Amino acid sequence: MCTGSPSSNDSQSEEANATTEQQQQPEQEATEQPIRTPTHAIVAAAKAEEILAEYGSNLKLLECNSQVSELLTIIRDKNTTRSDFKFYADRLIRLVIEESLNQLPYTDCDVETPTGAIYEGLKYRSGNCGVSIIRSGEAMEQGLRDCCRSIRIGKILVESDANTHEARVVYARFPDDIGSRQVLLMYPIMSTGNTVLQAVNVLREHGVPEKCIILSNLFCTPVAARTVVNAFPQLKILTSELHPVAPNHFGQKYFGTD
Amino acid sequence: MSSITFLCSKSNGNNNHSDVQRGKPASAFTSASASVAVAAAAASGLLTIAVQPQQQSKVKAAAAVAKTNGHIDDRSDVTEPLYVDPYADLGNGNIGGGDILFCCPASPTTVPTKTALESPMRRAGRRQRTTSIGNQTTTANPSECIIRANNRTIYTAGRPPWYNCAGQQVEPFVIGICGGSASGKTTVAEKIIESLDVPWVTLLSMDCFYKILNEKQHEQALINEYNFDHPDAFDIELLIDVLTKLKEGRKVEVPVYNFVTHGRETHTKTMYGANVIIFEGILTFHSPEVLRLLDMKIFVDTDPDIRLARRLKRDISQRGRDLRGVLKQYLNMVKPSYANYIAPTMAHADIIVPRGGENKVAIHLIVQHVHTQLQLRGFKLRETLANSYKDQPMPHSLHLLDPTPQIKGLHTFIRCRNTSRDEFIFYSKRLIRLVIEYALSLFPFKMTTVETPQGVLYEGKRMASRKICGVSILRAGETMEQAVCDVCKDIRIGKILIQTNLKTGEPELYYLRLPKDIKDYKVILMDATVATGAAAMMAIRVLLDHDVPEDNIILASLLMAEIGVHSIAYAFPKVKIVTSALDPEINSKFYVIPGIGNFGDRYFGTEPSDDY
Numbered sequence: 001m002c003t004g005s006p007s008s009n010d011s012q013s014e015e016a017n018a019t020t021e022q023q024q025q026p027e028q029e030a031t032e033q034p035i036r037t038p039t040h041a042i043v044a045a046a047k048a049e050e051i052l053a054e055y056g057s058n059l060k061l062l063e064c065n066s067q068v069s070e071l072l073t074i075i076r077d078k079n080t081t082r083s084d085f086k087f088y089a090d091r092l093i094r095l096v097i098e099e100s101l102n103q104l105p106y107t108d109c110d111v112e113t114p115t116g117a118i119y120e121g122l123k124y125r126s127g128n129c130g131v132s133i134i135r136s137g138e139a140m141e142q143g144l145r146d147c148c149r150s151i152r153i154g155k156i157l158v159e160s161d162a163n164t165h166e167a168r169v170v171y172a173r174f175p176d177d178i179g180s181r182q183v184l185l186m187y188p189i190m191s192t193g194n195t196v197l198q199a200v201n202v203l204r205e206h207g208v209p210e211k212c213i214i215l216s217n218l219f220c221t222p223v224a225a226r227t228v229v230n231a232f233p234q235l236k237i238l239t240s241e242l243h244p245v246a247p248n249h250f251g252q253k254y255f256g257t258d
Numbered sequence: 259m260s261s262i263t264f265l266c267s268k269s270n271g272n273n274n275h276s277d278v279q280r281g282k283p284a285s286a287f288t289s290a291s292a293s294v295a296v297a298a299a300a301a302s303g304l305l306t307i308a309v310q311p312q313q314q315s316k317v318k319a320a321a322a323v324a325k326t327n328g329h330i331d332d333r334s335d336v337t338e339p340l341y342v343d344p345y346a347d348l349g350n351g352n353i354g355g356g357d358i359l360f361c362c363p364a365s366p367t368t369v370p371t372k373t374a375l376e377s378p379m380r381r382a383g384r385r386q387r388t389t390s391i392g393n394q395t396t397t398a399n400p401s402e403c404i405i406r407a408n409n410r411t412i413y414t415a416g417r418p419p420w421y422n423c424a425g426q427q428v429e430p431f432v433i434g435i436c437g438g439s440a441s442g443k444t445t446v447a448e449k450i451i452e453s454l455d456v457p458w459v460t461l462l463s464m465d466c467f468y469k470i471l472n473e474k475q476h477e478q479a480l481i482n483e484y485n486f487d488h489p490d491a492f493d494i495e496l497l498i499d500v501l502t503k504l505k506e507g508r509k510v511e512v513p514v515y516n517f518v519t520h521g522r523e524t525h526t527k528t529m530y531g532a533n534v535i536i537f538e539g540i541l542t543f544h545s546p547e548v549l550r551l552l553d554m555k556i557f558v559d560t561d562p563d564i565r566l567a568r569r570l571k572r573d574i575s576q577r578g579r580d581l582r583g584v585l586k587q588y589l590n591m592v593k594p595s596y597a598n599y600i601a602p603t604m605a606h607a608d609i610i611v612p613r614g615g616e617n618k619v620a621i622h623l624i625v626q627h628v629h630t631q632l633q634l635r636g637f638k639l640r641e642t643l644a645n646s647y648k649d650q651p652m653p654h655s656l657h658l659l660d661p662t663p664q665i666k667g668l669h670t671f672i673r674c675r676n677t678s679r680d681e682f683i684f685y686s687k688r689l690i691r692l693v694i695e696y697a698l699s700l701f702p703f704k705m706t707t708v709e710t711p712q713g714v715l716y717e718g719k720r721m722a723s724r725k726i727c728g729v730s731i732l733r734a735g736e737t738m739e740q741a742v743c744d745v746c747k748d749i750r751i752g753k754i755l756i757q758t759n760l761k762t763g764e765p766e767l768y769y770l771r772l773p774k775d776i777k778d779y780k781v782i783l784m785d786a787t788v789a790t791g792a793a794a795m796m797a798i799r800v801l802l803d804h805d806v807p808e809d810n811i812i813l814a815s816l817l818m819a820e821i822g823v824h825s826i827a828y829a830f831p832k833v834k835i836v837t838s839a840l841d842p843e844i845n846s847k848f849y850v851i852p853g854i855g856n857f858g859d860r861y862f863g864t865e866p867s868d869d870y
Contacts, residue, residue, distance in 0.1 A: 114853070115855055
């Protein structure tokens with residue numbers, strides 16, 4: 001579906017680096033002319049091959065069909081109304097959650113159908129839980145609830161210091177036996193990855209092995225992806241888009257506090 | 259004059275009584291306009307039927323007038339929805355005209371049923387009938403699926419396939435009935451419909467095709483000097499167009515002629531789907547093009563004296579005209595026209611029926627012939643479908659969802675016979691959501707650039723057209739509606755009811771209600787399971803008949819059998835087929851193996867106690 005020539009890939013990544021730098025200096029960026037970023041499709045094409053090589057097999061992208069592209073476009077559009085924003089964000093969250101659940105372990109299971117025939121199916125192991133990072137991670141809780149009705153959900157509050165930009169955990173509440181569960185960590189926007197690093201650290205302190213954590217994410221920057229993958233190579237990450245500019249307004253627009 | 263009473267069996271007598279009583283107070287205020295209404299109604303030729311005691315007819319007409327004069331509201335909450343006034347929308351009231359949906363009557367007759375379909379009780383009646391089919395009672399007793407009029411019966415069993423297994427149309431059988439004014443053409447048509455016992459008959463009257471009169475002609479008409487019996491009074495081109503389309507099985511808009519203004523009403527009558535079309539009028543055989551469209555030509559030959567007597571009686575008592583005017587019109591126009599244009603066309607007739615509707619032998623012969631013809635055209639669709647296309651590669655139009663562990667896991671839940679209904683509904687909803695999301699991604703998208711709050715431009719995609727509508731195949735397809743509404747804001751939903759006739763094993767069309775301009779929409783057609791594909795093919799055929807382009811249709815389903823996919827792809831190669839799982843076989847009862855069982859029954863909790 002997504003195509004791109006090798007030569008265009010090179011230019012893409014250069015451009016990507018350029019925009020990343022600007023993104024780290026938000027004050028400057030605001031005054032500048034809007035920059036034409038590479039199309040989503042081409043970015044994805046570049047990444048699809050690169051991801052394995054660069055980030056390893058534990059970073060997965062949601063299959064980028066036109067419908068997903070449309071959802072991303074609507075969420076990023078600054079002219080989208082709040083009601084539309086929430087509606088389409090919820091749709092995208094649902095897709096990401098469904099895909100994240102695919103990463104959970106399962107066993108084979110044959111069942112008899114009403115027609116008397118045997119269907120060779122599979123069964124998920126019980127003992128999963130969700131953990132959302134306050135506040136934007138909570139936007140994804142409903143999506144998880146819609147898929148797993150009675151799943152336990154823990155919460156982590158991570159605050160970043162206004163001066164040093166250092167993230168630190170100020171609150172965490174988990175099910176008692178979280179150490180023995182598969183954990184679905186929910187956080188929609190990653191621009192630096194620092195918040196997620198802190199959250200994963202807390203989970204590990206509570207005895208959750210790195211390989212049992214699945215990070216569900218909507219928008220991820222290459223920088224953040226690199227940071228997280230370097231720090232936790234066994235962590236599974238699922239995102240819908242790797243793009244140098246993260247839509248940082250997500251939480252504010254979703255909850256209406258902008 | 260009689261009104262058509264729509265109801266699913268038996269209790270019609272009572273309803274009419276109550277109706278008459280309700281009409282009475284209103285009758286006081288317009289006896290003059292009552293007769294106008296009668297004239298309009300009668301002459302427009304929608305359904306003018308047997309003569310009844312005059313008193314009652316006047317009262318009824320008054321009721322109709324009352325309605326069109328704004329007395330609609332008090333009727334709408336009355337729990338008497340069974341009475342449908344066929345004339346209600348002849349007046350200016352235009353009940354239901356603002357409705358964005360239109361409906362094609364499931365009943366083949368041309369009775370306008372807008373109001374009827376709004377009423378809850380009527381729906382309940384239908385629903386019951388549907389259920390009873392599931393319980394194998396209805397087909398055993400054909401009288402269950404009858405709609406009764408005051409003095410006639412219309413059969414509204416489901417419509418069997420009207421296309422072959424390549425999805426192509428089989429032409430309906432067209433009967434033309436010609437005869438002089440007041441010769442009993444309509445009565446003959448009624449009798450044929452009654453004794454034919456065939457579903458989906460459309461009655462089309464030539465009166466709908468009178469030309470629009472200009473002011474001068476209008477004045478002439480008022481003093482009985484406009485010749486309504488001359489061939490030039492009819493819009494033959496429009497007639498040919500409508501008849502040709504009907505014969506092709508397409509949806510048509512038939513004009514409604516107003517005999518007071520001598521113009522066409524702004525609204526039209528939608529006709530769709532007939533196995534037999536009966537076309538009646540005084541000059542039915544006049545145009546050679548029309549003659550070519552007729553499969554059987556009947557001339558009703560009634561003695562001129564009797565015709566004049568009937569005409570006098572009808573025009574004076576029901577249309578409020580005077581003896582002198584009627585006679586003048588008869589002698590100057592009706593009689594010469596009959597001699598010049600109508601009588602000579604008798605030569606084209608296959609059958610000449612003397613004495614009109616009372617001629618039982620003639621009617622019997624006609625009905626027998628039609629039956630033979632219909633049998634020659636009919637076929638067993640489902641079996642043909644089930645036995646073809648073995649061991650062929652899957653078609654390109656099939657889009658199967660990635661068999662991820664989640665999808666397999668969901669299938670495990672909903673396929674297991676021991677899953678509780680609560681879980682069945684929950685997990686099938688999740689699966690449906692995934693199917694619909696996937697189906698949406700198959701529509702055309704265009705590139706677009708948007709500005710982001712971060713100050714950079716973002717190149718993404720938007721759907722090329724926002725005009726999407728969902729059409730569900732009742733009953734199991736209904737379960738997918740919620741998911742479509744969840745992913746598309748304010749989406750329009752159409753419905754098609756197709757049930758399997760348990761006697762023949764064939765699918766039959768019972769009911770359909772689609773967005774008005776559906777041809778401009780991309781359509782997601784939904785059915786939970788597809789076995790032979792017979793029902794889905796029927797639904798696609800319906801959409802095509804409503805001028806939806808084939809490549810605008812996506813058929814979305816949870817589970818399909820390979821044969822079904824082959825059949826649909828063969829008949830309609832441009833229709834995209836989306837499903838979350840593909841099963842290899844179907845059993846002798848046309849259930850998919852291993853399958854889900856009867857999805858609708860399990861979802862709605864209507865499983866029969868004895869299992870498969």
